[in-house]
Amino acid sequence: MDLAAAMLPPSHELPRCGVVDLGSNSVRLVVYEGHSRNPMPIFNEKAVLRLGRGLDATGRLNEDGVAQALTVMHRYYAVARAMGADPFEVLATAAVRDAANGKAFIETLQSRMPGVPIHILSGTEEAAYAADGMLCGIPTADGLLADIGGGSLELVRLERGTRGPGQTLRLGVIRLAERSNGDTLKARALAEADLRTVPWLGAAAGTDLYLVGGAFRALARIHIAQSGYPLAMVHHYTVPRDDARELAGLIATAPRKTLEKLPAAPRRRIDDLPFAAVVLRRLLQLAAPRRVVFSASGLREGWFMRRMPPEIRLQDPLMAAAREMAVRFGRDTTLPPALLAWTAPLFANESVDWLRLREAACWMSDIGSHDHPEFRAEQAFLRVLRQPGIGLDHHARAYLALATALRYEVDIDAAFLRPARTLLDAGTVVRAEILGVALRLAYTLSAGTRDLLLGTRLRVQGGQLTLLLRENSGVFAGESVIRRLGRLAQVMGLEAKAQSDMAEAAE
Numbered sequence: 458m459d460l461a462a463a464m465l466p467p468s469h470e471l472p473r474c475g476v477v478d479l480g481s482n483s484v485r486l487v488v489y490e491g492h493s494r495n496p497m498p499i500f501n502e503k504a505v506l507r508l509g510r511g512l513d514a515t516g517r518l519n520e521d522g523v524a525q526a527l528t529v530m531h532r533y534y535a536v537a538r539a540m541g542a543d544p545f546e547v548l549a550t551a552a553v554r555d556a557a558n559g560k561a562f563i564e565t566l567q568s569r570m571p572g573v574p575i576h577i578l579s580g581t582e583e584a585a586y587a588a589d590g591m592l593c594g595i596p597t598a599d600g601l602l603a604d605i606g607g608g609s610l611e612l613v614r615l616e617r618g619t620r621g622p623g624q625t626l627r628l629g630v631i632r633l634a635e636r637s638n639g640d641t642l643k644a645r646a647l648a649e650a651d652l653r654t655v656p657w658l659g660a661a662a663g664t665d666l667y668l669v670g671g672a673f674r675a676l677a678r679i680h681i682a683q684s685g686y687p688l689a690m691v692h693h694y695t696v697p698r699d700d701a702r703e704l705a706g707l708i709a710t711a712p713r714k715t716l717e718k719l720p721a722a723p724r725r726r727i728d729d730l731p732f733a734a735v736v737l738r739r740l741l742q743l744a745a746p747r748r749v750v751f752s753a754s755g756l757r758e759g760w761f762m763r764r765m766p767p768e769i770r771l772q773d774p775l776m777a778a779a780r781e782m783a784v785r786f787g788r789d790t791t792l793p794p795a796l797l798a799w800t801a802p803l804f805a806n807e808s809v810d811w812l813r814l815r816e817a818a819c820w821m822s823d824i825g826s827h828d829h830p831e832f833r834a835e836q837a838f839l840r841v842l843r844q845p846g847i848g849l850d851h852h853a854r855a856y857l858a859l860a861t862a863l864r865y866e867v868d869i870d871a872a873f874l875r876p877a878r879t880l881l882d883a884g885t886v887v888r889a890e891i892l893g894v895a896l897r898l899a900y901t902l903s904a905g906t907r908d909l910l911l912g913t914r915l916r917v918q919g920g921q922l923t924l925l926l927r928e929n930s931g932v933f934a935g936e937s938v939i940r941r942l943g944r945l946a947q948v949m950g951l952e953a954k955a956q957s958d959m960a961e962a963a964e
Contacts, residue, residue, distance in 0.1 A: 473499070475542030476760045477533055481509030481552035481629055482607030482729070483671065484526060486533040487757050488542045494769050494777035495846045496593070496754075496761045500540060504529045505725050509552035509608040513627075513635040518556040526562075527569065534570045547575040548760060550583050551608030551629060580625025583756065584611035588620045590759030591669055591752045594692060594847035596774065600664030601744050604755055605672050605733055607631040614657050615667070626651045628736050630672045630729035641709055641731050648739040658744050666701075666746035669755040672733035675726045677751040680704050682720035687876035688842070692753035693850040701749040702741050708734035754847050774848025775813065779820035779857075782844065786824035791907045793819040800895050802915045803949070814853060815892060818860045822896045823905060825865055834867035842876065855880040856889050863893025864900070866941075891948050898924075898941040902932050922951040927958045 475488040488500040506529065508522040530547075537545040547570070553559040554577050563575055578586065587604040592615070602613040610628035614621035627636065628651055637644035652658060668677075677691045680700070696704070708716065709731050716727050741749075762770055769777075783790055796819040801807075804815065821841055825833035842858035849857070859877040863869065869890060878886060895915075903910035912930025916923045924942050926932050934942075934955040946953035 473540055473542045474761070474764060475500075475533075475537040475540070475545040476757050477530070477547040478757050479508075479526070479530075479547055479549040479553060480606050481512070481550065481609070481631055482507055484508075484529055484533075485757070486536060488537065488540050489761055492765060492769055493781065494593075494765075494772040494774045495781070495848060496758050497845065500536065502533075502536075507607065507631065509556075509629065509631045511635070512552055512556055512608065513632050516555075516557045518552060518558055518562055523558075523562055527566065530566055531569060534573065544764070545573055546760070547573060548586070548756065549575065549577045550756075551580070551606060551625075551632075553577055554579065555608065580609060580611065581623060583609070584613050584623030584625060585620065586756045586759035586763075587611050587669055588613040588615065588623065588759070589762055590755040590757060591615075591667055592618060592620065593758045593762045594752055594754035594774065595667065595750065595850075596848070598665065598667055598750075600666055600746055601658070601661035601740075602667045602669065603673070603736075603740055605629060605668075605670035605736060607729075610736060612655055612658070614660060622657055624655050626655075628652075630732045630736075633732045633736065634728065637732075641735055644732055644735045645709075645739065648736050649743070652739050652743050662745040663747050666740060666744060666749045667752050668737070668749060669752050670733075672726060672729045673737070674751060674753065675723050675730060676704060676708060676733060676737065678721040678723070679708070679719050679730075687879040688851055688854070690843075690851070690854075691751050692847060694751045695748055695851070697748050698741060698746055702738065705734040705738040705741065709738060758847070773813070774846060775817055775853065776820070778844060778846025778848060779817040781846075782824050782840070783820045786827065786840070787820075788823055788826050788905050789907060792903070792905065792910065793822070795907045795910050796822060796896065796899055799899055799910060799914065800892065802917050803891060803895055803945075805917070811888075814856055817853075818857050818892055818896070821857060821861050822864050822900070824861065826905065834862045834865035834871070835873050837865060838862035838867075838873060838877070851880055852885075856885060859886065859889040860893040860896070863890055864896040866897050887948070891945070894941065894945045894948055898938070898945055901937055901941055917949075917951065920951055922946040922949060922953050924953075924955040925958050926955065 471491040473488055473490050478485045483503050483505045485503040487498050489496050490499045491497055506522040506525050508518050510519040567575055588602050591602055592598055597618045598615045599617045600615055602615055604611040606629045608629040610626045613623040628648055633644050636647055674691045677694050681689055716722055716730055783793060797816050824840055825837035828836045838858045841861050842854050855877040859874060862874060899910060902913050909931050912927040912932050914925045942955060943953045
């Protein structure tokens with residue numbers, strides 16, 4: 458056997474699937490790996506074709522776009538086959554469904570991609586896919602979903618994680634620009650008129666407005682750059698209604714040269730930005746949400762989740778991500794449940810939400826075990842803060858990353874922790890410090906094993922933190938244990954004490 462071939466790792470056995478989002482503005486292939494509550498893309502490629510350019514005037518797909526699409530789709534077909542993506546499907550949206558030559562284009566495409574299912578989604582279906590994908594990442598979403606593309610805007614009413622009525626409007630950025638002849642004032646009137654046809658739009662007043670789609674995400678990136686926000690991540694990025702209105706007003710009225718100079722403004726979306734901003738401004742006025750939440754998951758993730766079995770779809774995405782990290786990076790998956798019970802005495806009267814975060818932290822607490830010891834804290838911090846799990850909002854990322862770093866005994870003032878300290882209030886930082894220092898003590902005692910941890914427990918009573926050690930269990934109150942117990946007591950404002958279980962029984 459060839460030596461180089463012998464050194465190659467075995468072929469990956471996780472299942473793969475692929476989907477092409479054939480939109481009015483761009484076409485994108487995403488290949489996912491594994492069956493997971495958090496879709497894991499291992500390949501993501503986009504081409505801007507503007508198939509919908511001129512559609513409003515001619516009723517047909519753009520000829521240049523069609524020619525390019527055939528070439529790009531041939532590549533995507535080859536990539537999907539080479540990567541072993543099965544199933545592999547194509548979802549065509551507004552431009553294709555509305556164009557007079559849309560069906561002929563799909564027939565040509567089908568002849569070049571034999572056996573590949575190509576679905577021309579209705580507006581209702583597109584809205585449903587988008588909502589399912591957004592709920593994949595934000596399962597308790599309550600309010601209004603707005604998914605903007607090149608040819609259409611999909612609106613869906615969301616009620617505490619349940620998809621409600623949906624509607625499609627001709628307010629995609631390309632189509633709105635053409636309908637208004639590039640005049641944002643006219644676009645404003647068109648957007649308002651169309652939005653007023655949605656009878657349930659006002660029912661979301663006082664809840665959240667969830668924004669999906671490339672043009673909306675571009676607005677988020679601009680706001681992140683302008684505000685100096687410490688986490689450059691669009692998914693779950695949240696801004697108050699007034700801030701969103703100010704951003705939309707700026708983008709809708711700014712000259713092109715000003716837009717080009719904005720930090721993080723994507724060149725290929727410069728022409729689209731004012732019309733996305735116009736739609737956002739009208740939505741803010743008519744739907745009256747309390748805040749705006751940006752989502753990076755939408756139609757493609759909706760397609761993925763529909764292929765997952767119920768037992769996966771029903772999982773908590775945060776806990777699924779935490780457990781997956783434990784399996785991938787940790788040493789003993791029996792330890793986290795024991796850590797959860799062991800740290801419970803430190804958090805009296807804990808809410809359900811805080812309990813959920815503490816459980817996730819316990820699962821993530823050993824993810825630096827295989828890293829270089831000099832960099833474990835920083836590696837673990839960044840791994841949690843930037844992980845691909847779509848169920849983590851920015852507060853959860855910051856809290857869990859900080860607690861995980863502190864589990865590796867990092868200085869709370871370390872420079873790399875600044876994003877978390879900036880995102881969290883003082884009380885939450887202290888809570889993360891208590892949990893992180895407690896986990897450090899637990900690992901010192903247990904050597905990262907469940908059996909040794911079960912020989913110890915904590916008690917908080919009368920202003921004192923007591924570490925109870927079972928006789929002959931393999932654990933003892935050595936110098937490092939006493940030091941870390943003292944540190945935990947200090948953070949909690951308590952006195953520290955270590956004693957054996959036998960001494961407690963005698964008391």
